[in-house]
Amino acid sequence: MIATATVALLLAGALGWGLALERWAGIPKAAAERLTRALILGFGLLGWLGFFIALGQRLDPLTLASIPVLGLPGLLRLRHAPTPRAAPTEFGPWTWALVAVIAALVAGDVLEGLSPPADADSMAYHFASPKLFLRNGGLFFIPRASDGAAPLLPQMTYMLALGLGGERAMTLWCMASGWFLPLATFAYGRRHLSRDWALAAAAVVMSLPAVLYGAGSGQVETRVAAFVLVSAFAAVDALRTRSLRAAMVAGLAAGLFLAAKFIGLLFVAAVGLVLLAGPGWLARALVFAAAALAAGSQWYAWNWWNTGDPVFPMLFGLLPYKAGVPWSADQAEYLRTTFFAAEKAVPQTLLWWLAYPVRVLVDSNDTFEAGRTGLGPFPLLAAPFALAGAWRFRERLKHSPLLPLTAIAILFYTLWFFLGTSQRVRFHLPVVPLAVIAMLAAAQAGTRGRASRPALVAAIIATLGLQLGAQGILALNYGRRLLAGEDRAAFMARNLPAYSVVTHLNATLGRESTVLTGQRELIYLFDIPVFYGHPHVEARIDLRDTNTDWEKFWRQLQSQRITHVLLGPFPEPDSTGAAGLVMLTDRLVAEKCGERTETLETTRLASRALRSAGTEVPVYYRLIRLTPSTCPIPAR
Amino acid sequence: MSRGAEMILSWLWIVAALVAFLAQFDSLAASLLALVGRS
Numbered sequence: 001m002i003a004t005a006t007v008a009l010l011l012a013g014a015l016g017w018g019l020a021l022e023r024w025a026g027i028p029k030a031a032a033e034r035l036t037r038a039l040i041l042g043f044g045l046l047g048w049l050g051f052f053i054a055l056g057q058r059l060d061p062l063t064l065a066s067i068p069v070l071g072l073p074g075l076l077r078l079r080h081a082p083t084p085r086a087a088p089t090e091f092g093p094w095t096w097a098l099v100a101v102i103a104a105l106v107a108g109d110v111l112e113g114l115s116p117p118a119d120a121d122s123m124a125y126h127f128a129s130p131k132l133f134l135r136n137g138g139l140f141f142i143p144r145a146s147d148g149a150a151p152l153l154p155q156m157t158y159m160l161a162l163g164l165g166g167e168r169a170m171t172l173w174c175m176a177s178g179w180f181l182p183l184a185t186f187a188y189g190r191r192h193l194s195r196d197w198a199l200a201a202a203a204v205v206m207s208l209p210a211v212l213y214g215a216g217s218g219q220v221e222t223r224v225a226a227f228v229l230v231s232a233f234a235a236v237d238a239l240r241t242r243s244l245r246a247a248m249v250a251g252l253a254a255g256l257f258l259a260a261k262f263i264g265l266l267f268v269a270a271v272g273l274v275l276l277a278g279p280g281w282l283a284r285a286l287v288f289a290a291a292a293l294a295a296g297s298q299w300y301a302w303n304w305w306n307t308g309d310p311v312f313p314m315l316f317g318l319l320p321y322k323a324g325v326p327w328s329a330d331q332a333e334y335l336r337t338t339f340f341a342a343e344k345a346v347p348q349t350l351l352w353w354l355a356y357p358v359r360v361l362v363d364s365n366d367t368f369e370a371g372r373t374g375l376g377p378f379p380l381l382a383a384p385f386a387l388a389g390a391w392r393f394r395e396r397l398k399h400s401p402l403l404p405l406t407a408i409a410i411l412f413y414t415l416w417f418f419l420g421t422s423q424r425v426r427f428h429l430p431v432v433p434l435a436v437i438a439m440l441a442a443a444q445a446g447t448r449g450r451a452s453r454p455a456l457v458a459a460i461i462a463t464l465g466l467q468l469g470a471q472g473i474l475a476l477n478y479g480r481r482l483l484a485g486e487d488r489a490a491f492m493a494r495n496l497p498a499y500s501v502v503t504h505l506n507a508t509l510g511r512e513s514t515v516l517t518g519q520r521e522l523i524y525l526f527d528i529p530v531f532y533g534h535p536h537v538e539a540r541i542d543l544r545d546t547n548t549d550w551e552k553f554w555r556q557l558q559s560q561r562i563t564h565v566l567l568g569p570f571p572e573p574d575s576t577g578a579a580g581l582v583m584l585t586d587r588l589v590a591e592k593c594g595e596r597t598e599t600l601e602t603t604r605l606a607s608r609a610l611r612s613a614g615t616e617v618p619v620y621y622r623l624i625r626l627t628p629s630t631c632p633i634p635a636r
Numbered sequence: 637m638s639r640g641a642e643m644i645l646s647w648l649w650i651v652a653a654l655v656a657f658l659a660q661f662d663s664l665a666a667s668l669l670a671l672v673g674r675s
Binding site for chain 2: 363
């Protein structure tokens with residue numbers, strides 16, 4: 001009940017804030033578009049405000065509640081509802097079929113929203129960082145590359161939900177905010193598509209594997225993609241009408257992306273470049289940049305304040321770092337040559353720039369993660385129809401609003417391909433809905449009245465059929481929980497191998513203990529202090545394979561007040577490691593600086609959704625207690 | 637291009653693209669078969 005009320009309050013607050021912002025920006029548009037844009041901008045504003053109360057160490061329930069509550073007066077703007085663009089027409093069989101598909105997708109999302117979190121990235125930081133901030137009473141700096149010192153705007157809204165309504169409110173809020181993207185796809189798609197085609201676009205986007213994977217968890221790409229639609233379509237308005245207010249909305253939404261992910265920098269650059277086209281470019285670009293900075297610079301300022309690097313640690317060596325910042329030239333080189341190198345499967349060349357978008361649609365290798373978290377078959381199926389449509393109407397293309405939309409998507413892709421640190425296909429998701437709308441608009445125009453039309457319709461049916469099947473498989477895991485009456489602990493234990501291990505530690509170790517773990521998905525589960533160590537992204541405790549200095553390791557553990565080290569998972573109770581955390585900790589035990597207090601057995605699953613015979617294997621964890629009293633290294 | 641040729645080409649593309657897309661999921665298909673087999 002509290003969870004549902006919290007989500008209702010957050011939704012109402014987001015809409016209210018968004019409507020107030022729209023009034024201030026003064027951009028009228030059709031009803032569906034206006035409400036959707038208000039909801040998305042309001043969602044961003046909740047996260048924007050969340051940063052400042054966290055920064056001010058004011059995470060008490062009253063302050064948390066005040067953020068959505070103060071947006072509620074904006075709902076009075078609903079009295080001035082704009083007139084619908086056209087009188088509503090009867091639903092035809094295609095409309096009903098598409099509504100049914102969307103309803104089925106919604107049902108799967110609800111099952112996920114009602115379940116406890118289980119996604120590894122969410123347990124590592126999307127949900128773990130808000131939990132840590134709430135426990136701390138405010139924001140604190142996490143000097144960890146990639147997921148610690150990262151822009152966290154969407155996570156600030158998760159923090160509001162978690163703080164006000166608990167874990168269930170947070171998962172339901174992720175469910176609800178995951179629907180902003182299909183809503184926006186429909187609303188903005190209506191500019192170029194009929195109702196049924198726009199519904200098809202929304203259904204395709206809502207069921208993309210990357211969306212099914214991330215929308216209901218704490219992953220931010222789906223929510224960021226909604227910012228992208230608002231920004232890109234406002235940019236089109238700014239170019240067509242020379243409206244500086246539209247340029248401001250484009251900047252605000254792009255800035256919200258900036259505040260949600262470092263790669264928002266590339267999106268701001270992409271939209272900024274497109275806005276330079278045509279007369280009035282200077283004023284337009286300046287307004288856009290100022291709005292983007294206002295909406296998105298706070299996390300970069302926070303990083304700079306703590307380290308001297310706004311995109312810590314990417315500019316190490318180029319900017320002067322503050323004294324004591326835990327990073328080094330060796331660590332920077334290690335991050336570049338191991339972590340980032342492993343994220344790339346193809347060379348960053350012109351040829352691969354052309355080939356990558358096709359390759360990731362048909363190759364689900366581990367680096368691309370294009371199978372379970374990819375883009376589905378639609379881009380491949382629809383591409384020739386879209387190209388044929390673009391060719392058929394090539395005379396009109398120059399003045400089409402689809403041209404700047406496509407340019408933004410291509411520019412973002414190009415910048416990310418050549419400058420980005422990862423080739424995982426889901427990182428491109430933010431601009432994929434733009435591409436889907438543009439492709440569908442071109443394809444349906446190009447096939448109108450032609451013999452290829454039935455094949456295009458078949459492409460959409462095949463896409464939705466396959467993607468609906470994927471949603472069904474994912475929903476099985478959550479549906480099983482409801483049908484079996486499984487409680488939170490049982491669900492967690494079934495989905496997270498180390499759940500029983502962490503609950504055991506929570507129950508047996510006191511709050512004066514701090515556990516070092518190398519498993520990121522455990523961070524959220526810990527109720528006692530935890531330190532996540534990682535060889536690539538965390539330098540406070542050096543766990544690189546090259547570090548064999550156990551005395552340095554000991555001193556670093558002492559400086560972080562580590563009392564226990566959790567090792568595992570291992571295939572055998574006494575498995576050893578040749579380097580890194582396991583080797584260093586085993587050495588501490590050999591030198592009498594630690595002792596094994598427990599060996600804990602659990603089971604590991606190959607996949608949460610697809611559990612077939614033979615995919616459950618026993619795994620072991622070892623708990624090492626540090627023993628300064630017997631350690632030969634003197635305390636400092 | 638004649639209507640007949642356009643129709644045949646468009647359907648050929650749909651089939652070829654679907655085969656190319658689905659071919660990457662051999663391990664997923666095995667898991668699905670196992671899932672069906674168990675239930």
